[in-house]
Amino acid sequence: MKAKNAVYAQSGGVTSVINATACGVIEASRKSKKIDKLFAGKDGIVGILNEDLIDTSIEKSSEIKKLMHTPGGAFGSCRHKLKDPKKSQKEFKRLIEVFQAHDIGYFFYNGGGDSQDTSNKIAQYTKEAGFPVTCIGIPKTIDNDLPFTDNCPGFGSVAKYIATSTKEAALDVKSMSKSSTKIFILEVMGRHAGWLAASAGLAKSSNNSAPHIILLPEVPFNEKSFLKKVKEVVKKEDYCVIVVSEGAQYKNGKFLADAGTVDSFGHKQLGGVAPRVAELISSKLGLKYHWAVSDYLQRSARHISSQVDLDQAYAVGKAAVEFASKGENAIMPIIVRRKSKPYSWDIGKVELSKVANIEKKMPQKFISKDGFGITQSCKNYLLPLIQGEAWAPFKDGVIDTASLKNKLTKKKLKRFKI
Amino acid sequence: MKAKNAVYAQSGGVTSVINATACGVIEASRKSKKIDKLFAGKDGIVGILNEDLIDTSIEKSSEIKKLMHTPGGAFGSCRHKLKDPKKSQKEFKRLIEVFQAHDIGYFFYNGGGDSQDTSNKIAQYTKEAGFPVTCIGIPKTIDNDLPFTDNCPGFGSVAKYIATSTKEAALDVKSMSKSSTKIFILEVMGRHAGWLAASAGLAKSSNNSAPHIILLPEVPFNEKSFLKKVKEVVKKEDYCVIVVSEGAQYKNGKFLADAGTVDSFGHKQLGGVAPRVAELISSKLGLKYHWAVSDYLQRSARHISSQVDLDQAYAVGKAAVEFASKGENAIMPIIVRRKSKPYSWDIGKVELSKVANIEKKMPQKFISKDGFGITQSCKNYLLPLIQGEAWAPFKDGVIDTASLKNKLTKKKLKRFKI
Numbered sequence: 001m002k003a004k005n006a007v008y009a010q011s012g013g014v015t016s017v018i019n020a021t022a023c024g025v026i027e028a029s030r031k032s033k034k035i036d037k038l039f040a041g042k043d044g045i046v047g048i049l050n051e052d053l054i055d056t057s058i059e060k061s062s063e064i065k066k067l068m069h070t071p072g073g074a075f076g077s078c079r080h081k082l083k084d085p086k087k088s089q090k091e092f093k094r095l096i097e098v099f100q101a102h103d104i105g106y107f108f109y110n111g112g113g114d115s116q117d118t119s120n121k122i123a124q125y126t127k128e129a130g131f132p133v134t135c136i137g138i139p140k141t142i143d144n145d146l147p148f149t150d151n152c153p154g155f156g157s158v159a160k161y162i163a164t165s166t167k168e169a170a171l172d173v174k175s176m177s178k179s180s181t182k183i184f185i186l187e188v189m190g191r192h193a194g195w196l197a198a199s200a201g202l203a204k205s206s207n208n209s210a211p212h213i214i215l216l217p218e219v220p221f222n223e224k225s226f227l228k229k230v231k232e233v234v235k236k237e238d239y240c241v242i243v244v245s246e247g248a249q250y251k252n253g254k255f256l257a258d259a260g261t262v263d264s265f266g267h268k269q270l271g272g273v274a275p276r277v278a279e280l281i282s283s284k285l286g287l288k289y290h291w292a293v294s295d296y297l298q299r300s301a302r303h304i305s306s307q308v309d310l311d312q313a314y315a316v317g318k319a320a321v322e323f324a325s326k327g328e329n330a331i332m333p334i335i336v337r338r339k340s341k342p343y344s345w346d347i348g349k350v351e352l353s354k355v356a357n358i359e360k361k362m363p364q365k366f367i368s369k370d371g372f373g374i375t376q377s378c379k380n381y382l383l384p385l386i387q388g389e390a391w392a393p394f395k396d397g398v399i400d401t402a403s404l405k406n407k408l409t410k411k412k413l414k415r416f417k418i
Numbered sequence: 419m420k421a422k423n424a425v426y427a428q429s430g431g432v433t434s435v436i437n438a439t440a441c442g443v444i445e446a447s448r449k450s451k452k453i454d455k456l457f458a459g460k461d462g463i464v465g466i467l468n469e470d471l472i473d474t475s476i477e478k479s480s481e482i483k484k485l486m487h488t489p490g491g492a493f494g495s496c497r498h499k500l501k502d503p504k505k506s507q508k509e510f511k512r513l514i515e516v517f518q519a520h521d522i523g524y525f526f527y528n529g530g531g532d533s534q535d536t537s538n539k540i541a542q543y544t545k546e547a548g549f550p551v552t553c554i555g556i557p558k559t560i561d562n563d564l565p566f567t568d569n570c571p572g573f574g575s576v577a578k579y580i581a582t583s584t585k586e587a588a589l590d591v592k593s594m595s596k597s598s599t600k601i602f603i604l605e606v607m608g609r610h611a612g613w614l615a616a617s618a619g620l621a622k623s624s625n626n627s628a629p630h631i632i633l634l635p636e637v638p639f640n641e642k643s644f645l646k647k648v649k650e651v652v653k654k655e656d657y658c659v660i661v662v663s664e665g666a667q668y669k670n671g672k673f674l675a676d677a678g679t680v681d682s683f684g685h686k687q688l689g690g691v692a693p694r695v696a697e698l699i700s701s702k703l704g705l706k707y708h709w710a711v712s713d714y715l716q717r718s719a720r721h722i723s724s725q726v727d728l729d730q731a732y733a734v735g736k737a738a739v740e741f742a743s744k745g746e747n748a749i750m751p752i753i754v755r756r757k758s759k760p761y762s763w764d765i766g767k768v769e770l771s772k773v774a775n776i777e778k779k780m781p782q783k784f785i786s787k788d789g790f791g792i793t794q795s796c797k798n799y800l801l802p803l804i805q806g807e808a809w810a811p812f813k814d815g816v817i818d819t820a821s822l823k824n825k826l827t828k829k830k831l832k833r834f835k836i
Contacts, residue, residue: 010593013594014590014593014594016586043593043596043597044596044597046596046597070589071586071589071590072586072588072589072590072591072592072593073590073593073594074593075593076592076593076595076596077593077594078594078596078597078598079594079597079598080597160815160816163815163816164721164812164816164817165715165718165719167816167817167819168434168489168490168715168718168719168720168721168817169713169714169715169718170490171488171489171490171718171819172432172489172490172491172714172717172718173490173714174490174494175428175432175461175490175491175492175493175494175495176431176432176491176495176496176497178461178462178464178494178495178496179461179462179464179496179497179498180496180497184714186715202814202815202816203816272690272693274711275690275693290713290714291711291713292711292712292713292714292715293692293709293710293711294710294712294715295587295708295709295710296587296590296591296602296708296710297583297586297587297604297710297712297715299590300583300586300587300589300590301583301586302586303582303586303721303722304721304722306815383814383815386815386816387814387815388815389809389812391807391809394582394807396620396801396805397578397581397620397724397801397804397805397806398578398581398582398585398620398621398804399582399585399586401585401589
């Protein structure tokens with residue numbers, strides 16, 4: 001059978017190692033006899049719909065290798081969700097047109113839960129339409145909420161960033177607490193699952209050390225018990241470090257961040273759970289505070305990525321191509337944990353139909369009794385994922401990253417309106 | 419002359435390399451024939467007043483060496499400013515009591531402008547009181563606002579953190595801009611001088627690359643021209659990265675951060691210039707944004723310290739002891755730039771009386787014509803300071819830091835009420 005072309009697209013929020021996955025896909029595609037040319041969708045699936053296909057074959061191998069230390073999405077990503085083909089087939093038909101026009105037989109979609117669902121739908125649709133395209137989903141999400149896989153590429157690096165930053169900032173506030181700041185609050189990502197906030201717990205070396213309080217979306221926020229705990233910690237340690245998930249919420253599901261703050265024009269103020277928690281402590285306990293919101297810094301901090309995460313991100317990309325070359329379809333490569341101590345893992349697979357619409361939250365046994373910390377079994381799970389420092393090369397004092405040409409291949413179709 | 423004891427204290431906001439200075443002071447003291455025992459003030463000068471003197475002589479050399487990669491202040495710091503002896507001599511008299519009780523002949527004070535002034539006053543006062551103590555100020559401040567010295571230990575590491583974080587986050591937002599976030603705002607420290615915000619400019623590799631806008635305290639904020647610039651950048655690049663100094667202010671001196679936001683109870687909301695700028699862009703231009711406030715993370719991020727900064731932080735500590743051993747008094751070691759390309763420097767000195775109460779702001783020639791960026795001459799100044807990656811050792815996936823005993827020496831005096 002003649003080799004076909006392939007297309008790879010990045011989807012959703014990017015990570016510090018999603019380009020390592022791209023590197024795995026590109027390098028494996030170059031080796032595969034089943035794949036001729038590999039395109040990348042410019043800005044994700046939107047680029048495929050627009051027939052904006054980046055020709056990766058003209059990029060030098062040395063530049064592709066630099067993707068291993070380039071954060072962000074090298075080809076662009078998007079938050080566009082395809083319409084359900086049961087409701088509207090317009091986008092799916094367009095995809096087939098593009099696939100046909102460019103002789104594409106393989107589709108690699110690198111994203112979270114929604115993207116896996118989309119990959120599955122494309123596999124089914126193209127098969128039913130008589131132009132079957134091999135669709136492989138590739139896991140990626142800092143939220144770590146995909147099922148079946150031991151963890152999600154992208155997560156371990158943010159976990160390492162958070163654990164280290166928490167330890168560093170805690171040493172700072174500890175040294176200032178005698179006469180100045182007593183409270184430090186770090187806000188981290190995680191709208192629905194507390195995996196990232198939980199990872200701050202890896203900075204804790206003893207019962208008394210920071211972080212003293214972790215606020216997870218899985219545990220309803222109780223103002224009274226929270227303030228009591230802050231008071232206790234400050235009394236004992238003279239300072240208190242709090243790591244709060246952006247998704248921390250009250251029992252009724254209302255986010256702490258959405259607490260009705262208005263600006264001077266009466267506009268509702270958006271975001272920032274850390275300043276909310278700071279205000280609460282200030283108004284109720286009168287303690288001096290500092291707060292940080294790491295936002296994009298945490299998920300783009302390639303300078304402190306986990307080596308395990310980087311290796312796994314590359315491995316799932318490579319495996320996706322190898323599975324496709326072996327004739328697999330509608331699956332997602334997963335990371336299988338063989339052992340925790342010492343950590344060993346390999347690559348398995350799961351059917352995309354099983355992945356869709358399952359969100360893996362923190363299990364109860366990972367959350368400490370008082371709800372403000374993590375258990376030893378949670379530590380045992382998380383610890384291997386932040387191992388190894390994947391130092392990046394620096395140039396002129398800042399991180400050195402890839403500069404791809406990102407040249408679009410010639411269009412063959414009419415314009416499409418998304 | 420019999421060797422005397424010495425005392426070292428950390429003052430003001432701590433940095434990721436202030437403990438490297440402590441390491442320099444301790445190692446040089448252990449070598450000096452003029453110095454017997456070195457104490458450290460617990461929580462800075464407050465500890466000296468309280469006679470809380472940490473005996474550094476019982477710490478192992480290997481643990482002292484670990485101070486080179488331990489952020490925060492290992493002995494504690496404080497924001498306590500001594501009263502002017504012309505107004506109240508109580509604290510100065512107490513210092514002499516403590517110095518006498520513990521046979522202290524040398525005082526090393528590691529801090530910013532205020533601390534240098536304090537060191538100078540102590541030198542004068544002890545001399546006039548007939549118990550002369552050698553006082554050496556040691557420069558430290560991430561604000562980089564001390565005069566005479568080429569730069570201030572602590573600054574280069576934050577500059578490196580900001581430049582790298584800006585580059586990383588810019589790659590993130592660039593990949594999301596097609597269908598999601600178009601604006602990213604990073605708030606950095608710097609209440610009066612824009613050195614830290616300016617350092618983000620080192621991430622800029624071409625005219626069009628991020629950061630696109632830097633808001634400095636030195637340039638009065640003009641809403642109209644700012645919004646015009648944001649619009650232009652987004653039109654051309656599809657995204658815009660803004661780095662804002664916490665001290666950014668209007669022409670009348672009012673801080674942007676202090677823009678009258680109230681919470682749902684009508685309390686005035688404190689801090690956060692990044693969310694203010696975000697709201698402005700959202701309400702006036704309707705663009706989707708993300709913002710980050712790095713706060714303590716930036717100044718404690720030892721995992722990405724500049725090697726040049728680390729070397730200089732150590733060098734000023736070592737030099738302080740060596741100057742004192744040679745009979746110098748009431749001076750501060752400074753960093754002298756010999757050449758920018760390639761960067762070469764050595765240690766000089768300046769009289770403390772000259773340092774006091776001078777704040778070094780960004781010179782006009784370092785600020786671009788439109789006020790939103792830095793010039794080549796600013797880059798030439800800043801670039802050497804972020805060179806070299808002073809990687810720290812990691813243990814179990816997080817940065818490994820020193821664990822000092824911090825044992826207090828036996829008190830000989832009555833309690834003092836500060």
